[in-house]
Amino acid sequence: MSIRIFVPIDSGALSVGANEVAKAIAAEAAKRGIDIELVRNGSRGLYWLEPLVEVDAHAGRLAYGPVTVEDVPALFDAGFVDGGMHRLGHGLTEHIPFLAGQERLTFQRVGITAPLSLDDYLAHGGFAGLTQAITLDGAAIVKAVTDSGLRGRGGAAFPTGIKWNTVLNTAGSQKYVVCNADEGDSGTFSDRMLMEGDPFCLIEGMAIAGLAVGATQGYIYLRSEYPHAFKTLKAAIELARAAGWLGADVAGSGRAFELEVRLGAGAYICGEETAMLESLEGKRGIVRFKPPLPAIQGLFGKPTVINNVMSFAAVPLILAKGAAFYRDYGMGRSHGTLPFQLAGNLRHPGLVEKAFGITLRELLLDYGGGSASGRPIRAVQVGGPLGAFVPESQFDVPLDYETYAAMGAMIGHGGIVAFDDTADMARLARYAMEFCATESCGKCTPCRIGSTRGVEVIDRIIAGEAREANLDLLDSLCDTLLHGSLCALGGMAPYPVKSALKHFPEDFGVEPVTAE
Amino acid sequence: MPQATVTPPPLSDAQHAAIRQAVESHQSLPGALLPILHAIQDALGWVPAEAVPVIAGALNLSRAEVHGVISFYHHFHTAPTGRTVVQVCRAESCQAKGGELLEAHAKTLLGVDWHGTTADGTVTLEPVYCLGNCACSPAIQVGDEILGRMSCARFDAVIAGLREEVAA
Ligand SMILES: Cc1cc2nc3c(=O)[nH]c(=O)nc-3n(C[C@H](O)[C@H](O)[C@H](O)COP(=O)(O)O)c2cc1C
Ligand code: SF4
Ligand code: FES
Numbered sequence: 001m002s003i004r005i006f007v008p009i010d011s012g013a014l015s016v017g018a019n020e021v022a023k024a025i026a027a028e029a030a031k032r033g034i035d036i037e038l039v040r041n042g043s044r045g046l047y048w049l050e051p052l053v054e055v056d057a058h059a060g061r062l063a064y065g066p067v068t069v070e071d072v073p074a075l076f077d078a079g080f081v082d083g084g085m086h087r088l089g090h091g092l093t094e095h096i097p098f099l100a101g102q103e104r105l106t107f108q109r110v111g112i113t114a115p116l117s118l119d120d121y122l123a124h125g126g127f128a129g130l131t132q133a134i135t136l137d138g139a140a141i142v143k144a145v146t147d148s149g150l151r152g153r154g155g156a157a158f159p160t161g162i163k164w165n166t167v168l169n170t171a172g173s174q175k176y177v178v179c180n181a182d183e184g185d186s187g188t189f190s191d192r193m194l195m196e197g198d199p200f201c202l203i204e205g206m207a208i209a210g211l212a213v214g215a216t217q218g219y220i221y222l223r224s225e226y227p228h229a230f231k232t233l234k235a236a237i238e239l240a241r242a243a244g245w246l247g248a249d250v251a252g253s254g255r256a257f258e259l260e261v262r263l264g265a266g267a268y269i270c271g272e273e274t275a276m277l278e279s280l281e282g283k284r285g286i287v288r289f290k291p292p293l294p295a296i297q298g299l300f301g302k303p304t305v306i307n308n309v310m311s312f313a314a315v316p317l318i319l320a321k322g323a324a325f326y327r328d329y330g331m332g333r334s335h336g337t338l339p340f341q342l343a344g345n346l347r348h349p350g351l352v353e354k355a356f357g358i359t360l361r362e363l364l365l366d367y368g369g370g371s372a373s374g375r376p377i378r379a380v381q382v383g384g385p386l387g388a389f390v391p392e393s394q395f396d397v398p399l400d401y402e403t404y405a406a407m408g409a410m411i412g413h414g415g416i417v418a419f420d421d422t423a424d425m426a427r428l429a430r431y432a433m434e435f436c437a438t439e440s441c442g443k444c445t446p447c448r449i450g451s452t453r454g455v456e457v458i459d460r461i462i463a464g465e466a467r468e469a470n471l472d473l474l475d476s477l478c479d480t481l482l483h484g485s486l487c488a489l490g491g492m493a494p495y496p497v498k499s500a501l502k503h504f505p506e507d508f509g510v511e512p513v514t515a516e
Numbered sequence: 517m518p519q520a521t522v523t524p525p526p527l528s529d530a531q532h533a534a535i536r537q538a539v540e541s542h543q544s545l546p547g548a549l550l551p552i553l554h555a556i557q558d559a560l561g562w563v564p565a566e567a568v569p570v571i572a573g574a575l576n577l578s579r580a581e582v583h584g585v586i587s588f589y590h591h592f593h594t595a596p597t598g599r600t601v602v603q604v605c606r607a608e609s610c611q612a613k614g615g616e617l618l619e620a621h622a623k624t625l626l627g628v629d630w631h632g633t634t635a636d637g638t639v640t641l642e643p644v645y646c647l648g649n650c651a652c653s654p655a656i657q658v659g660d661e662i663l664g665r666m667s668c669a670r671f672d673a674v675i676a677g678l679r680e681e682v683a684a
Contacts, residue, residue, distance in 0.1 A: 012648075265550060282585070344650070344653065420612075
């Protein structure tokens, strides 16, 4: 039998040469007359080891990485196809501490299976949730999701079951299920990894949502920056349809669910759900006033379920294993797991799925391995570009929605970006304002104009011009944004700014409380 | 900084045909405008002004509405770009890994500011706010290809490669 060798096809792995490595392995094997089967899997999320090549030895999969084209002949010389020792070897993949400590529920298959293999998907528990769902009526599916405690993973953490219930109980000739795959938050990539590495999981979650609320059409609104995910999703939808998991008669249920991927066009604001609906309708991505809620009048005015990729992808497991199984992970009112994304200046950046309640210190040190530069980690931005900067003194606070909110921060979509002590927090605050100005939809004056003023004011503070007066001005600008914005772009842009000022005043030329 | 001023040339018959084709094959979709614009940009590399009345007619919109949508989205180019669009990520994770240095280096090497096209027409430089490749920061995108762990030296090699392609 041929030996199975895995080389990821995830775009992160591709970005550091996975295709070239795959070709080199195939060529070297052919040259040496070794019979291999090259499998292109998703990424395990151990990005510092990408391209991470795995060999299916009898006892399990062995990891080698990061592999370059130049390493390939030496790997063959070392007999890596039989699990031979090599300096790039890490033993059994599952035993690498970064992976061994995780609680992979949503990511249970990512990196293990070939993304477009329906056989792999089924062999690893795929479609068990949908198969269960077709035996239930809509209300029972919604109840399972409600009971699981699942809250929206796109940022606002609204209970998913409650949203679905509204759509279920709203009459409509047509209803929609829309997946928010805009993943605009910097420092986040879990949606991308899942769509590239286990696309059927998202499809299954959306089909379950369709059955639950009585929607027959779904859309995935995907950011245009994800060309690989786009190709993978389109191919997966075709395969799922051909196999009867989508279409006029979903899994023999007699009920229909169709799915289509639509591309965004490089506007961060289109991740906001009502701007996304406008964009899907072919308009500028301008935020709508709420109410009406999208659950009642959403896409084309019809009742619409909108959820993040991670929210939908958690659903198949909840249906397959029961609400209690999922609910038992986590702490407080934050149930289940969150795929955290470790990025920025870390030795071991990557994906860590853990139950809520883990601390930043554990994520940064135990998983992230500390800073990549070897310098102290000074600040960590949690929750994307609108998230607060967290100083070291808060690294031991458990990651739980309520606890984070109480300290003026947010978990959002789970992005964690670490900065070492060379970071200039005043420049980062300036960047947050600049980003808000660039991406504002223009509907509210504070956000449209105030953010540009904010950039100017921070520039003057950095230059040391009338510092006191400008600091006051910045403070009142932040207040105006906080209170005068229709959505969280303007409403939360002050978070990174204010947290930078509060915790790192010295970077703004302000004496810290404990003077040197 | 010097920037090539590109005056859009008149469209060829093939380009007009590509626009009509993009409109006709997507106009019946609900919310057809973005799919049409993507199809046009995929075919031509940009969205010419000549496309606006064709789209407006097909979708029963005013030209101003179509224009408003095109200009709202960063992704759509309203003028021809260089042969390859190079996007450099400016977002936080890449900043934390030396992205600002890379930005400055890219601008100096290419002799353009953001949105500028090199004098030889090879490259258009664009900023981008996260490519979802933050675990391999700093990241750039070259055409359809995403590249991670980018250094100034590797950036030079990428650009040299693009220039060789043109010379070849
Ligand atoms: C400025 C802004 C950007 C957002 N970007 C995203 C995004 O990229 N992806 C996402 O799922 N939600 C995003 N959201 C949240 C959505 O508005 C919405 O709450 C979410 O899609 C609902 O799905 P969930 O309940 O599963 O989280 C954004 C919100 C705002 C205000
Ligand atoms: S806060 Fe900004 S992005 Fe949000 S609706 Fe107002 S102008 Fe638009
Ligand atoms: S921040 Fe640069 S790729 Fe995400």
